[in-house]
Amino acid sequence: MPSAMPALPVDAAPVVDIQGLWTVFGRGKSEVVIHRDLALQVRRGEVLTLVGGSGTGKTVLLRQMLGLEHPARGSVQVLGQPAAELGRHGASSRVGMLFQQGALFSAFSVLDNIAFALRELGTLPADVVTDAAYVKLQMVGLGPQHAHKRPSDLSGGMIKRVALARALIMDPPLLLLDEPTAGLDPHASDDFCDLLKDLHAELGLTVIMVTHDLDTLFALSTRVAVLASQKVLFTDTPRVVAGLDHPFIHDFFQGERGRRAMAPAPSQLPSTP
Amino acid sequence: MWQFCLNPRLVTEAALSPPSLEWRDTAQGRCAAPTGNWTAAALADRGVASQLLQALAPAGGGPIAALPWDLSGLQRLDHVGAQLLWRQWGMQWPAQLQVDALQRQMLERVARLTLPPGRPRTEPSADGTRSAIDHLGVRVLKGLGHARDYVRMQGQLLLDFIQLLRAPRDAPWRDLSGHLYQMGATAMPITALVGFLIGVVLAYLMALQLRQFGAEAFIVNILGISLIRELGPLLAAILVAGRSGSAITAQIGVMRVTEELDAMRVMGIAHGFRLVMPRALGLAIAMPLISVWTTLASLAGGMLASDLALKVTPAFFMQALPAAVEASNLALATGKSVVFGILIALVGCHYGLGVKPNTESLGQGTTASVVTSITVVILVDALFAILFKDVGI
Numbered sequence: 001m002p003s004a005m006p007a008l009p010v011d012a013a014p015v016v017d018i019q020g021l022w023t024v025f026g027r028g029k030s031e032v033v034i035h036r037d038l039a040l041q042v043r044r045g046e047v048l049t050l051v052g053g054s055g056t057g058k059t060v061l062l063r064q065m066l067g068l069e070h071p072a073r074g075s076v077q078v079l080g081q082p083a084a085e086l087g088r089h090g091a092s093s094r095v096g097m098l099f100q101q102g103a104l105f106s107a108f109s110v111l112d113n114i115a116f117a118l119r120e121l122g123t124l125p126a127d128v129v130t131d132a133a134y135v136k137l138q139m140v141g142l143g144p145q146h147a148h149k150r151p152s153d154l155s156g157g158m159i160k161r162v163a164l165a166r167a168l169i170m171d172p173p174l175l176l177l178d179e180p181t182a183g184l185d186p187h188a189s190d191d192f193c194d195l196l197k198d199l200h201a202e203l204g205l206t207v208i209m210v211t212h213d214l215d216t217l218f219a220l221s222t223r224v225a226v227l228a229s230q231k232v233l234f235t236d237t238p239r240v241v242a243g244l245d246h247p248f249i250h251d252f253f254q255g256e257r258g259r260r261a262m263a264p265a266p267s268q269l270p271s272t273p
Numbered sequence: 274m275w276q277f278c279l280n281p282r283l284v285t286e287a288a289l290s291p292p293s294l295e296w297r298d299t300a301q302g303r304c305a306a307p308t309g310n311w312t313a314a315a316l317a318d319r320g321v322a323s324q325l326l327q328a329l330a331p332a333g334g335g336p337i338a339a340l341p342w343d344l345s346g347l348q349r350l351d352h353v354g355a356q357l358l359w360r361q362w363g364m365q366w367p368a369q370l371q372v373d374a375l376q377r378q379m380l381e382r383v384a385r386l387t388l389p390p391g392r393p394r395t396e397p398s399a400d401g402t403r404s405a406i407d408h409l410g411v412r413v414l415k416g417l418g419h420a421r422d423y424v425r426m427q428g429q430l431l432l433d434f435i436q437l438l439r440a441p442r443d444a445p446w447r448d449l450s451g452h453l454y455q456m457g458a459t460a461m462p463i464t465a466l467v468g469f470l471i472g473v474v475l476a477y478l479m480a481l482q483l484r485q486f487g488a489e490a491f492i493v494n495i496l497g498i499s500l501i502r503e504l505g506p507l508l509a510a511i512l513v514a515g516r517s518g519s520a521i522t523a524q525i526g527v528m529r530v531t532e533e534l535d536a537m538r539v540m541g542i543a544h545g546f547r548l549v550m551p552r553a554l555g556l557a558i559a560m561p562l563i564s565v566w567t568t569l570a571s572l573a574g575g576m577l578a579s580d581l582a583l584k585v586t587p588a589f590f591m592q593a594l595p596a597a598v599e600a601s602n603l604a605l606a607t608g609k610s611v612v613f614g615i616l617i618a619l620v621g622c623h624y625g626l627g628v629k630p631n632t633e634s635l636g637q638g639t640t641a642s643v644v645t646s647i648t649v650v651i652l653v654d655a656l657f658a659i660l661f662k663d664v665g666i
Contacts, residue, residue, distance in 0.1 A: 139352075
């Protein structure tokens, strides 16, 4: 299996700085607290994986970083600004988000989806924008023949790839990925890991991802943050976290799949009798 | 240390300078040296982008590629920046190029993945006349398809209704009661308001004409016949078509987009029996009630206005109304409303089930549903007027 990425030298200021975050849904009796006094810092060049059971608020935490949810208390700073101020003009040059379901614009073709943010800027000639979109389309492993399809004509895996290409169109320094490899076949997942590694090295990307795919987790993450009991319980390198004693971590990492993902790949297939 | 200097990531945000293209004279001759931050983020600024594009524009193509290029002055380079360089080089590698490993990797990827100039980049579009004829044909076929589906849906509704009568216990009564409330009860305020105002307008308008002939008492006949027989049911139907017809299409359309319809089919639950029939039945029951309600509101408005404008007292109005309007008009209005209700529900369901899983189609379906249901209501009303011209007048 591929080894984890080397940690990059880091800047002083964290890319994402979350302090004392409370996320609360509903009011009064139906109030549900998702995050209670949660703290998390992500430094430049890190690949941080958020893990946690279903409903522990991993996606909500990503949405907080994007400014799509409002903190009930506490602060979320992204790239040195409050997250709520991210969604201004040219936001896609700062943050790229891969939504779980892709969230492609269904009225546009694949190419227009990818080119959208760059085209909206209106500062570059149309042919440069088109060429850049074609490059991104092929970077995620789709051929140019798919460029004029509609999102409704794509398979689940293709939607993921197009959504990734769209998130990457402006090579943003911060990339948020929600279940990037769910629904991809193993080969495509490996391609995805390789692509992300290359981009990480070339552009110095900071990546925060939610994934349940242990292969991706061990292949990419420089750090793993475990969400449980409404806060970030542990953050450390994947190997250290995998060895911690906590019921969730035990189930997550030390099941059969976890052992397989952590074990070095067998040098040779056992010979069949 | 050498690695450190070349690593573009280590330039801090504050030290970044805007992208530019400089020409340097060296011992070997002129040399192109792009400097600064060649990234999409920097090019997001209109001034910066236009300045750089202007610097690039006169160069483009052949002779430039022959010059030596030195990229060591670049602070950052991303795919968009690399794209600009590659385009500047006329999509071929310059004869002499000084780059570091990461820049080369980026440029190589862009070089590999940029489509060669001959490849069509935009969607092919058909030529004028032929595509116009094609388009017309497609529209005609689409129209026929709609008509066929609509007839099929009416047949299915009949079958579902028979099934309902045979096994009333299995019917979706809970859905029906929900629809009755949503489409009927919640429509009462708006229909009452519109009905009342139409009654007032009509009475004032007629008052001016009738006073000229001294035929004030006939206001009761005019208002009674027109409101009870025609305007009450029609107004109610148009309002409900706009209100509930669109809601039906949007609900079912969103179910298509989110694959809920497919999930229902997989569970063996028929769309006709579970989605179409309760809505059609709901509107068939609610529509006549709403129609009566609207008629009453408009009569109240008319009564008030005739009292004010013509001094026709409400007592006289009430007394004269039964004589002016035969009871068969009420039956006609109610029957008409039942038909309107079923038609509106079926049109709404038809367009809702026809939505394709994308937002554009959902919008088109909802628009088409409202336009069609209002048109159908008016057409059928005209048909009723002709068929029953001897009844009740």
